[in-house]
Amino acid sequence: MFGKVIKSTGSWYTVKTPAGYVQARLRGKFKQDDLKLTNPIAVGDEVEMEKEENSSSMVIMEILPRENYIIRKSTRKTHFSHIIASNIDQAFLIVTVSQPRTSLGFIDRFLVSTESFRIPVTIIVNKADLIQSEKDRDFLGILHEIYDPLGYPVIEVSALNDRDLKSKLGKLLDGKSTLLSGHSGVGKSTLLNQLIPAAQQSTKEISKFSSKGVHTTTFAEMFEWEGDGYLIDTPGIKEFGILDIDEFELSHYFVEMRAYLGQCRYNNCRHVNEPGCIVLQKVEEGYIHPYRYESYLKILFEEEDHK
Ligand SMILES: Nc1nc2c(ncn2[C@@H]2O[C@H](COP(=O)(O)OP(=O)(O)OP(=O)(O)O)[C@@H](O)[C@H]2O)c(=O)[nH]1
Ligand SMILES: [Mg+2]
Ligand SMILES: [Zn+2]
Incomplete structure (x- = not known):
């Protein structure tokens, strides 16, 4: 049986199925991908379940690939x-x-x-x-x-x-x-x-x-x-996690920098102080907001510290 997880309280999950809402839990051992996660299943996950033997509850067997x-x-x-x-x-x-x-x-x-x-x-x-x-x-x-x-x-x-x-x-x-x-x-x-x-x-x-x-x-x-x-x-958060983003890739996640992708003199440009950097030029010309560029540098150097 397939369904969508709509609530998770730790060990039990509420899953919406075509036949209505069911309560499900996880099997003891559950395969995880490389992400180091504190929760194997999240709200929004599409899951496959089976009926537990000698019980009326459902067990989650598998998560379908997450779109995002x-x-x-x-x-x-x-x-x-x-x-x-x-x-x-x-x-x-x-x-x-x-x-x-x-x-x-x-x-x-x-x-x-x-x-x-x-x-x-x-x-x-x-x-x-x-x-x-x-x-x-x-x-x-x-x-x-x-x-x-x-x-x-x-x-x-x-x-x-x-x-x-x-x-x-x-x-x-x-x-x-x-x-x-x-x-x-x-x-x-x-x-x-x-x-x-x-x-x-x-x-x-x-x-x-x-x-x-x-x-x-x-x-x-x-x-x-x-x-x-x-x-x-969702619960309020102090800080978002950033997925393993390569320092040369961070600018791809700033929409206004993405526009200039591949136009710097060096293709391994981090847009910090490199000669021929188009991003620095666009900041100077006012096409990239200085506060956004400031955030870019902060994230770049913080992520570096974590490595
Ligand atoms: N003045 C004012 N207060 C608001 C407004 N919206 C929410 N609040 C108040 O802000 C406080 C916090 O609101 P919540 O809805 O509990 O905040 P939350 O983002 O769900 O917080 P967490 O569940 O802890 O993440 C409550 O006292 C609300 O009444 C608003 O538009 N104006
Ligand atoms: Mg709240
Ligand atoms: Zn650059």
């Missing part, structure tokens, strides 16, 4: 990653400008991980009702300035107050499997509950002490969207 996936670094095991979700059509990166502010570096890391599978991303600026100071409005302006032209639309919402969220976002969701991702406390579950009230996900105020989220959602879960498709609520 998003990972984060494991919080407990170094060098391990955790798959947030797989087989998605698009991602909504939920960010906030205030309380607390999502950094550009965090956004760019996410975009590198989605670009490696060419997953389309929309940047949802939530808590728009709190954007009042000039500094915050400036930051919002920078988000539009950087990301709109790159094909990552920036949309402001207030999950708490907007009464027309469905008309604002509904068309984007129809027929697609959409991942909601972002830091803890940015309002992923609040947004989900507005769009799919039956989901009834818990939400909680951010900590007054640290002004950070308190990790209210602890497991990823998919919910059916009325316009056909799914929304995937």
